[in-house]
Amino acid sequence: MKGGRSKAEDNGNDTKLKSRGAKAGKRKAKAAKDPNKPKRPPSAFFVFMEEFRVQFKRENPDNKSVAAVGKAGGEKWKSMSDAEKAPYVAKAESRKNDYNKSMKAYNKKLADGENGVEENESDKSKSEVNDEDEDGSGTAEEDEDDD
Template structure:
């Protein structure tokens, strides 16, 4: 027998080429996605911008240790340029240290954390006071002008309602 390759090997009817109705066959179809242009896009929530004045978090004891370890590692291995190699070596060294050897790094980290907490308290107070200042950024005259405009609009609406009522009363007579 010959392989079924070539032009006339397999004849396919026109009906076989037509799209199959999935409901008849029983196949499940994924829900169709709406066109990009037809549906309005949902607005993404914007992240709050980071404040450059906010104090940075203090390093952990491990990172305090790494600051010193990097200097010694680079002195011992000047040809190693990869940051990952320094990190891996530092991690292994940190794991091998006893708790007594880790104590000075933990003390430095605790000291830095205490300083950070003081800075954060001062920062939070400053933020709270600036939030109050935002309300008072407008001068009192601007605030009064807005109040005057609002009361003028209310007064005008009341007059229009009274005029409408008067016209209705005249129509009834």
């Protein structure tokens, strides 16, 4: 049989499946994203696609496929010369400079401690947390002293 495994070869060793299953449980939780962090700037191609989508929808109003728009935009971008791409590259550079300025300001705010995100660990106020400690929910050492 071409390309297939024989039963003699398959002796019950599914090491690939076992190793994948072991790794699946060790995934780390993602860190929370800061909503105040500036978004990364688009590349020259995505700046081009912003204009191309509008033009494509005007020419093809009945087309509902996102894939078709992306495919047509990619083909158009590849066929363009560097001179035709230059305005989009310039816009992308301008947006990148704006992004770098806003990131510097954002990082400065973080360094100053003004990130605007509350750092409370729970919904309980501090007085409620202190009340629970005083309720007599003591440790084992305190219980031994009572005897």
